[in-house]
Amino acid sequence: MKITKISFAKLAVPLITPFKTAMRTVNHIEDVVVLVETDDGQVGYGAAPSTPVITGDTHGSIIHAIKTVIAPQLIGLSITDFNQILLRIQQSMVGNNSAKAALEIAIYDLWAKWLNLPLYKALGGGKPQLTTDVTISVNDVEQMLEDAHRAINQGFDVLKIKIGNDIHLDIERVKAIYQAVGDKALIRLDVNQGWTAKQTVFAVEQLDKAGVQLELIEQPVQLNDIEGMRYVTQRVSTPIMADESAFSPKQVLSLIQSGAADIINIKLMKTAGISQALQIADICQMYKVECMIGCMLEGSIGVAAAAHLASARADVICKIDLDGPVLGQYDPVKGGVNFNRAQILLSDGAGLGIESIQGLEYLTNGVWK
């Protein structure tokens, strides 16, 4: 099982409706697919999206980092030297977390194939079914109400409401959505860093007064404003979740120890893959802090890996935000994890269980076109 080749492809899927947050608007799921081949004919699949405003990584930087820095250190290593491969990936360079994540996902796929187990069983086992929330993009109130009603009619019972571009309008958005569907769905908010700490406390007071009950508020303030996260967490009873502030295990430890978050959102593109996501799960388990497993606006290869991790670490990963694949018009990946609206079903195929991928556009010379 020696690694012989690492190559790249592009996989694009148009979205059903534009994905809009306080930070960006996206119309397509577009992933770099990383294919790791071994001398016994196996292929491991990994993938990563471009998220320049979140991770700093773009399709070009992901390919460049893997092609010129990381891949040369992996060629010739055997999958049986699993920990050595993971160390090389993590120590190869500073940053470039999405590149490391895509590679790690492919390596974990190969490792579980070598063990002849689905990844979630190789990681310790768990239930093969998960239920995800769905994201309601930030828009005018009428559009958000229409989207919320549609989501509920499709069977989603947890809505992740994107806000954060106008504090007063945000409060009106949340009140209107809660009034319309608050008895049918759990409401979580994602501010994507759009408020200040004081604005967050003000918003929670206004929403409390209006009788709005929220499950949690995700990343209300700027990613580096850890004092702001702490200020809010200490003052409101609604649980506060860290997303953009929580990339590395060290950051998570520090957020928890300083009382700056009640919940941690784990995403493979932030943690540079599965190995550090497991470290974060361990830290959270130690401190009895719940986690969410999240994803970027990305397709079903990377999100499948996150689903396997969530299944295996259900001891601490209690909340699921893995809706990336169902926001697309179709899923080009066959076999593996089935994403059907709110229901996620892991297959018992080895590794990620991927059988085929439609519409892969191979990138000759590893250049993003």
Ligand SMILES: C[C@H](N)C(=O)N[C@@H](CCC(=O)O)C(=O)O
């Ligand atoms: C897609 C998922 N539900 C989500 O909202 N993820 C991110 C933003 C992803 C992106 O901009 O690509 C989040 O902030 O939680």
Ligand SMILES: [Mg+2]
């Ligand atoms: Mg978020």
